[in-house]
Amino acid sequence: MAKDINKKAFDDATKLKLEIFRECFKEWLPVFIHSPFVEKVFIYDFFAGSGIDSENNHGSPLILLDEAKGEDQMFCSKVPKGRVVFGYNEKIESKRTLLETNVTNHLTECLSNCGRSECVYNVGYGSFDFKEVFERPTVSTILNNPKYGKFILLDQYGFKEVDNDVFKKLTESPRTDFIFFISSSFIRRFKEHPYILKYFETNRINFDESKPKECHKYVANYFRTLIPKNTEFYLHQFTIKKGSNYYGLIFGTGHTLGMEKFLKVCWDKDKLSGESNFSMYNDYQPNTLFYTETNTVRINDYKDQLKKAILTRKISNNLDGMKHALLNGVPTRAYIEVIEEIKDKIEIVGKFNKKITNIHRLKESDIYQIKTK
Ligand SMILES: C[S@@+](CC[C@H](N)C(=O)[O-])C[C@H]1O[C@@H](n2cnc3c(N)ncnc32)[C@H](O)[C@@H]1O
Known part of the structure; x- marks a missing residue:
């Protein structure tokens, strides 16, 4: 049985994981609460734990609530009551009870600062096995509703909860961004064990045995193969080394802005x-x-890849060039740098511009064609 993560102090790897959850959510929330197309926002933490570690450091559920205030209550002061819902699930009853107490204490302190009688955010709790709650009609209805924005956090122990079916359901749910933790070293080490084969077709994971440090990338690539062809969907992974083991996070979104924001978080953490x-x-x-x-x-490797794609006419406009960067986990500025580097070999048809953020907002007149000379 896995050790209880909340019973001791979070180690550095866990703190980094939580920091990425925090930064990712901080980027995500304003987009959804400010969108006129989103009626309600649901934030699910399906493996919530008890809220704190042995030194009172915040775990994911409190981190999410803390970020949801925004600087100087920038977010919560503008959100109508009930528009944003937090759903916290923790299978172990005693941990769920502790979580409720910790969240209540957190909100009580928060309310004493803001002066409201009740928090604008709704928080609900469950004590279910993940697969059971994930399959519930109420959850499925919310996931399927395109007018609802969903942020899904899956901080599982190990690897077996986010399997092919869960992953597919997440990628098929509209306006749903997700981030999950997975123990990739474990999958690599025991890839032929029937226990692992129950969950993953490991023959489709091309682990390079000479590069164990890249194992999380190969696991992420496996999940990429589950995305139906011709579906625009973005995944990016972040590997966390702890001792000799490699764990990691995988983030998924159907929207370029989601990936622009997640890449910002990752490239801030790892500039290389x-x-x-x-x-x-x-x-x-x-x-x-x-x-x-x-x-x-x-x-440099990525830029070579993009240059080749442009010069062989696989990419023929700026929007596709930037989407290619996002699909490959590289910020869109790499696209502009490539264009500068190959300007003698190409011709721009249309009005050149250097717009590289919010690329979903590019107007038709912002999109130019690239021809090779
Ligand atoms: C890695 S911990 C989560 C830690 C939490 N995110 C935090 O930051 O403190 C995983 C949690 O999921 C719970 N858990 C394990 N298996 C579960 C399942 N099948 N369904 C729901 N919860 C589960 C464990 O009891 C544990 O508290």
Whole structure:
């Protein structure tokens, strides 16, 4: 049985994971609460734990509530009561009870600062096995509703809860962004064990045995293969090394803005490759002579890939060029750098611009064609 994460102090790897949850949610929430197309917002933490560790550090449920206030109550002061709902599930009853107490204490303190009699956010609790609650008609109805924005946090122990079916359901749910934790080293190490084969077709995971540190990337690639062809969906992974093991997060969104924002979080944390808490591609390290943040192995490799795609006419406009960057886990600025680097070999048809953020807002007149000379 897994050890109880809330019974001791969170270690550095857990703190990093929680920080990424925090940053990711902080980027996500304003987009959804400010959108005129979103009627209600649901935030589900399906493996919520008890809320704090042995040193009172906040776990994911309190982190989410804390971020939901916004700086100087920028968010909660503008949201009508009941528009944003937090759903916290924790299978172990005693932990669920503790979670309710911790959330209540947190909200009581929060209310004493804001002066309201009740919080504008609704918080509900469940004590179910994840698969059971995930399959419930009420949850499915919410997931399927395109007028509802959903943020789904799946901080499982190990690997077996987010399987093919769960992943597919998440990717097929409209306006639903998700982030899950997974123990990728474990899948690699025991990939032929029947216990693992129950959940994953590991013959479809192309682990490079000479590169165990890349195992989480291969697990993320496996999930990529589950996305139906011709579906626009973005996934990115962040590997967290703890001792000799590799764990990681996988974020998914159907929207370019979701991926623009998640990549910002990841590239802020890892300026070399935007995907790990260690040097994934053996770059020169900060404070060494040849260190550079602009020409890293990952960025250069990606730029070569994009150049080739443009010069072989697989990509023929700026929007597709930037989507290609997002699909490959690289910020859209790489696209502009590539265009500068190959400007002698291409011709721009239309009005050139350097718009690289909020690319979903590009107007038709912002989209130009790229022809090769
Ligand atoms: C990694 S911990 C979550 C920690 C929490 N996110 C935090 O930041 O404190 C996983 C939690 O999921 C609960 N859990 C394990 N299996 C579960 C299941 N099948 N359904 C729901 N909860 C489960 C565990 O009791 C544990 O509290």
